[in-house]
Amino acid sequence: MSATPVLALRGVSKRFGAVQALTDVDLEIHTGEVVALVGDNGAGKSTLVKTISGVHPIDDGTIEWEGRPVRIGRPHDAQNLGVATVYQDLALCDNLDVVANLFLGSELKSASVLDEIKMEKRARELLDTLSIRIPSVRIPVAALSGGQRQVVAIARALVGDPKVVILDEPTAALGVEQTAQVLDLVERLRERGHGVILISHNMADVKAVADRVAVLRLGRNNGTFSVADTTNEEIIAAITGATDNAVTRRKARTATAPKEGAK
Amino acid sequence: MSDLAKTPTSTDSDTPAPAAPVPAVDPRLLVREEGLAGYWTEFKRKMRGGELGSLPVVIGLIVIAVVFQLKNDHFLDASSLANIAVFTSGLGIMAVGIVFVLLLGEIDLSVGSVAGMGAAVWAVLSVTHGLNDWLAVVLAVLTGLVIGAVHGAFFAKIGVPAFVVTLAGFLGWSGLQIWLMGGEGSINTPEGSVVEDLTGHFFADKAAAYGLAAVAILAYAASLLLDSKRRKAPRCPRAVSAIVLRTAVVPSRGRRRVRPERARGARGLPLALVLFLAVLVIADFVARRTTFGRQVFAVGGNAEAARRAGINVDRVRITVFAISGMLAAFGGLFIASLSGGATKSLGGGNTLMMVIAAAVIGGTSLFGGRGKVWSALLGMLVIQSIQQGLNLLGMASEIQYMITGAVLLAAVVIDSVSRRTQKSAGRA
Ligand SMILES: Nc1ncnc2c1ncn2[C@@H]1O[C@H](COP(=O)(O)OP(=O)(O)O)[C@@H](O)[C@H]1O
Ligand SMILES: [Mg+2]
Numbered sequence: 001m002s003a004t005p006v007l008a009l010r011g012v013s014k015r016f017g018a019v020q021a022l023t024d025v026d027l028e029i030h031t032g033e034v035v036a037l038v039g040d041n042g043a044g045k046s047t048l049v050k051t052i053s054g055v056h057p058i059d060d061g062t063i064e065w066e067g068r069p070v071r072i073g074r075p076h077d078a079q080n081l082g083v084a085t086v087y088q089d090l091a092l093c094d095n096l097d098v099v100a101n102l103f104l105g106s107e108l109k110s111a112s113v114l115d116e117i118k119m120e121k122r123a124r125e126l127l128d129t130l131s132i133r134i135p136s137v138r139i140p141v142a143a144l145s146g147g148q149r150q151v152v153a154i155a156r157a158l159v160g161d162p163k164v165v166i167l168d169e170p171t172a173a174l175g176v177e178q179t180a181q182v183l184d185l186v187e188r189l190r191e192r193g194h195g196v197i198l199i200s201h202n203m204a205d206v207k208a209v210a211d212r213v214a215v216l217r218l219g220r221n222n223g224t225f226s227v228a229d230t231t232n233e234e235i236i237a238a239i240t241g242a243t244d245n246a247v248t249r250r251k252a253r254t255a256t257a258p259k260e261g262a263k
Numbered sequence: 264m265s266d267l268a269k270t271p272t273s274t275d276s277d278t279p280a281p282a283a284p285v286p287a288v289d290p291r292l293l294v295r296e297e298g299l300a301g302y303w304t305e306f307k308r309k310m311r312g313g314e315l316g317s318l319p320v321v322i323g324l325i326v327i328a329v330v331f332q333l334k335n336d337h338f339l340d341a342s343s344l345a346n347i348a349v350f351t352s353g354l355g356i357m358a359v360g361i362v363f364v365l366l367l368g369e370i371d372l373s374v375g376s377v378a379g380m381g382a383a384v385w386a387v388l389s390v391t392h393g394l395n396d397w398l399a400v401v402l403a404v405l406t407g408l409v410i411g412a413v414h415g416a417f418f419a420k421i422g423v424p425a426f427v428v429t430l431a432g433f434l435g436w437s438g439l440q441i442w443l444m445g446g447e448g449s450i451n452t453p454e455g456s457v458v459e460d461l462t463g464h465f466f467a468d469k470a471a472a473y474g475l476a477a478v479a480i481l482a483y484a485a486s487l488l489l490d491s492k493r494r495k496a497p498r499c500p501r502a503v504s505a506i507v508l509r510t511a512v513v514p515s516r517g518r519r520r521v522r523p524e525r526a527r528g529a530r531g532l533p534l535a536l537v538l539f540l541a542v543l544v545i546a547d548f549v550a551r552r553t554t555f556g557r558q559v560f561a562v563g564g565n566a567e568a569a570r571r572a573g574i575n576v577d578r579v580r581i582t583v584f585a586i587s588g589m590l591a592a593f594g595g596l597f598i599a600s601l602s603g604g605a606t607k608s609l610g611g612g613n614t615l616m617m618v619i620a621a622a623v624i625g626g627t628s629l630f631g632g633r634g635k636v637w638s639a640l641l642g643m644l645v646i647q648s649i650q651q652g653l654n655l656l657g658m659a660s661e662i663q664y665m666i667t668g669a670v671l672l673a674a675v676v677i678d679s680v681s682r683r684t685q686k687s688a689g690r691a
Contacts, residue, residue, distance in 0.1 A: 055571055076573040091571045095564035095632035096557075104561055105572030113552050 004067040005030050006195045007052070007083070007164050012061035014044075014051055021047040022219045024061070029164060029195040034186055036206040036227075037199045039216035039239055045199050046088050048216065049168050052197075053085040054078040079105070084162035088169050088199075090153040094142035098134060099123045101141050102156050126155050130181065146173040154182065164195040171205060183209050203232050217241050317626045319677050320641045323670070327645065331652035338652055345533055347651045349462050351643045352535035353597025354614070358621040358639035359546045360411075360590035363583045365622055366550070368563045368631020369425040371584065373414060373432035374591040374618055379440040379610030381407045381592025385458060386450035386605035387443050396457045404592050410436060411588020415581035425584075437611065444607045451604035460534060461600040467531035475532065535597060539640070542590070547636040559583060564632035594618075613664070620667065621646055624674040630682060645670060 005028040014022040021044045029035050039045050050056045052063065054075040062069045065081050072078050078085070092101050099116070102123050108115045123137050134148055141149060150173045157165055167186070171179040186209045189196050200206050206213060207227060215222040215238040223238045236247045331338040357374050364371045381403040389399035410432065417428045444450065452459045466472055550556035558579045561569040570576045598614070599605045623629060624645050625638025646667055653663050 053571070074573075075571045076575075079573045085571075087571065091565070091568040093561045093564035093568050093632070096560060100557060100560075104557070104569070105574055107554050107557060109554065112554075114554065114557065 005064070006066055008064040009048075009052070010062045010064065012048070012051060012058050012063070014047055014056060014059050020219060022051070022058075025216070025219070025221055027214055027221075029197060031163070031195050032190055032193045033212070034190050034196040034198055034210045036210035036213045037197055037216065038201070038206060038213055038235065039222075043216040043239075044219040045216055046168055047219075049085060049087070049166050049197070049199065052078065052164075052166060053083055053087075079160070082161075082163035083166065084157035084160065084164070085166040086153050086157045086168060086170050088172075090149055092141045092149060092153060092156075095140055097140055098127075098137040098144075098152055101152060102126070102159055104156075106160050122159075123155075126158060127151075130155055130185065147175060147178055150174055151178060151182075154185070162194065164197070165189055166197045166199075168199045169201070170198070171200060171202065179205070203235065206235075207232070215239055317635065317638065317641055320624060320626055320638070320645060320674070323624075323645055324641065324648065327648045327652065331648070331655065335652070335655045338655055343651060343655065345465070345531075345536075347644065347647045348536040348539075349533050349601070350651070351640070351647045352462065352533070352539040353594045353601065354618055354621065354646075355539050355594075355639050355643040356542050356597065357591050357594035357614075357618045358625075358643055359542055359636060360587035360594075361618050361622045362625075362627050362634055362636050362639050363546070363550070363559060364425075364587050365627045365629060366559050366563045366632060366634050367580060367583050368566075369418070369580075369583075370619070371411075371414070371429045371587045371591075372426065372615060373410070373429040373436060374587060374594075375610040375612075375615035376433050376436035376440065377407050377410050377588050377591035377610070378595030378598060378614065379605075379608075380410065380436045380443075381595035382599035382605035382609050383440045383443040384592075385596055386452075386599065389456065389458075390450050390453060400457050400596060403596060404589055407592025407595070408585050408589035411591070412581055412585040414588065415584030418584065419577040419580035433615070440610075441607045444605065449604055449606040452599065458596050458600045461538070461597050462533070462535045463600065464534040465531040466534065466537075472532040475537065535600075542593075543636060543640055550636050555579070555582070560632055617643075617646055617667070620671040620674075623678065624670060626674075626678075628678055628682070629675065630678075642674075 007027075007029045009025060009027040012022055012025045012027075013020070025044075025048060027035070027037075027048070037045050037048065047056065051058045052072065054072045054077050057071075057073045063072055064070065070077070070081065072081070093104065096104065099119050103119050108118045108122070110118070120137060127134060127137065130151060134144065134152070141152060144152065150170065154167070154170055157167075167182075171182050174182060183205060186196055186198060190209075190211075198206070198210060210227050213225045213227055213230065213235055215224070215235065217239065218241075222241065225235060225238070233247075233251075240247065328339065337343055357378060361371060361374060384406045385399045385403035388394040388402060389396050394402075414425070414428050414432050417423045418425045466475070550559065558569065558574050561572065561574060562576050562579050566576055569579075595610055598609055602609065621642030622634075622639055623642065625635075625640070625642030627634025627638040649666055649670065650663050653666070
């Protein structure tokens with residue numbers, strides 16, 4: 001792991017009208033590291049992702065790229081730096097086919113004419129290695145199932161060679177098999193020295209692939225944990241903001257119930 | 264693309280191998296079959312999914328042709344067809360601009376007034392002020408381009424709905440047009456001017472007409488062959504039989520319009536048609552083969568997704584409205600040419616409605632992101648064929664309006680229903 005983080009957020013704030021979505025948030029991602037970003041619904045995870053990818057420019061604070069402060073004012077800026085994002089809402093164009101979606105914004109051209117054949121070939125290669133089953137790369141994305149759309153969105157992030165890949169709840173719509181494939185992919189990204197931010201509600205997934213867990217609560221940092229020496233309970237306590245929460249109470253109930261039943 | 268894609272999934276040695284290997288080819292995958300059978304299965308799949316495309320309008324055209332030919336056997340005469348072609352051109356060129364705007368999911372209500380402005384600018388510069396005719400034509404078209412860009416800027420940068428901006432333009436520019444035309448109210452096209460030739464010139468020579476058709480067909484076949492060569496390397500070949508079919512379809516499509524062998528008594532191949540086809544070919548190329556065209560479809564499909572993909576959405580929008588304005592002014596010159604000059608009211612009346620109706624009848628969706636440049640031609644052919652046919656039958660113009668209105672309604676119904684079918688087939 002390198003000393004300077006490839007991407008660092010320092011004191012980032014973001015407000016939407018009356019909603020203070022992010023307050024003074026810090027986050028660091030190093031190359032070859034998977035950082036899980038967790039938090040309850042509405043904690044500001046997606047907003048944080050969008051500030052990094054230029055969808056919502058930050059109001060306050062600084063973003064540093066490889067140690068230098070940078071301004072990310074629009075999605076183009078983030079792409080130029082080498083940030084690829086899989087959005088929670090996928091951000092696909094339903095009317096365009098799979099190939100067109102994969103290469104949207106970075107079309108392959110020969111003599112300034114779209115090179116459909118090269119794009120189709122690369123798209124097949126990319127989807128093949130992700131073991132994605134899609135009826136045809138030439139049908140509109142609207143015709144795909146939720147899981148297939150999700151995988152197309154993930155494949156999209158791998159076109160071009162990003163340094164940081166952000167995945168906002170990438171496995172929410174996926175089955176068992178595809179979830180495992182996405183987790184494999186995250187590990188491969190780490191092996192190749194990419195920085196990865198993974199947002200997930202699934203503690204098992206987080207534990208399986210993440211190196212560190214950053215917790216957001218009500219738009220603020222609420223601790224960063226090393227996965228190796230943190231229990232699920234500690235993370236959940238940070239997410240809910242209390243050691244006495246619905247999860248621990250339920251756990252206590254279910255832990256005692258079988259014992260009583262055994263008596 | 265990252266080299267990531269080329270590495271196989273790393274599997275830990277201690278994880279058990281999957282029970283059954285995943286079959287290499289999923290039986291449910293759609294396979295692109297080769298040759299004619301491939302086209303047929305693809306066609307059936309699209310019909311079931313509600314992707315009707317140009318089919319309804321092509322059927323409509325055939326019905327129109329058959330009905331009118333039965334009623335009056337001069338309908339398919341060369342002179343009648345040449346008439347249709349000439350009347351189709353000006354409005355058709357304007358409709359091409361509207362297709363781009365509709366692809367964006369927007370509307371441009373100003374094209375009629377901008378057409379009037381274009382004609383007025385040309386007439387005032389060339390006739391009143393004696394400017395070089397060609398220069399006046401270029402300036403008129405540029406005027407349309409600038410007007411369109413202004414509409415686009417108000418829409419994209421300030422966020423005023425395109426409907427309202429172009430409605431304001433519709434009123435404002437026709438006011439300016441009337442002011443430009445001054446007291447007289449009309450300026451006649453002088454003898455031998457460029458604008459007169461737009462719809463007045465015909466290629467009488469049969470050899471020229473045949474030659475033009477042959478060049479077009481050969482160019483089309485060559486481009487397909489080139490494509491198929493390059494498709495050999497990846498796994499997406501296109502069978503030679505398909506190329507033959509496609510090439511055969513082109514002349515048969517064109518025959519209704521060109522048909523030099525039936526040119527007895529007619530004046531030959533109209534220049535207006537050649538220009539219209541040139542605009543169509545260029546616009547179709549831009550829409551389907553360039554990054555800009557791809558961006559137009561993307562913004563029309565999901566503007567936010569397009570923005571997040573790094574597309575400059577504002578620039579795309581402004582450019583599309585500029586194209587619409589430019590083609591409107593160009594089309595205005597055709598109308599001036601047909602009507603013998605620029606007038607106060609040129610581009611008024613139902614010009615706007617005909618142009619929008621043509622794009623929609625031709626199969627371009629009002630809901631954005633779906634459509635073809637060629638729908639401008641198909642839709643305009645439908646409208647003009649109906650008019651020409653009813654004229655031949657001596658029917659009054661009020662009937663023409665009602666029938667065109669009904670056809671437009673039918674087209675929109677087909678668009679909406681096919682959208683719903685696509686939704687239930689999971690495609691919209
Ligand atoms: N575009 C927006 N406009 C207004 N408020 C927003 C917008 N995006 C997010 N918010 C608000 O910001 C807060 C954080 O939302 P989000 O980042 O989506 O949470 P998470 O992804 O952690 O579930 C929520 O209160 C949400 O309502
Ligand atoms: Mg979210």
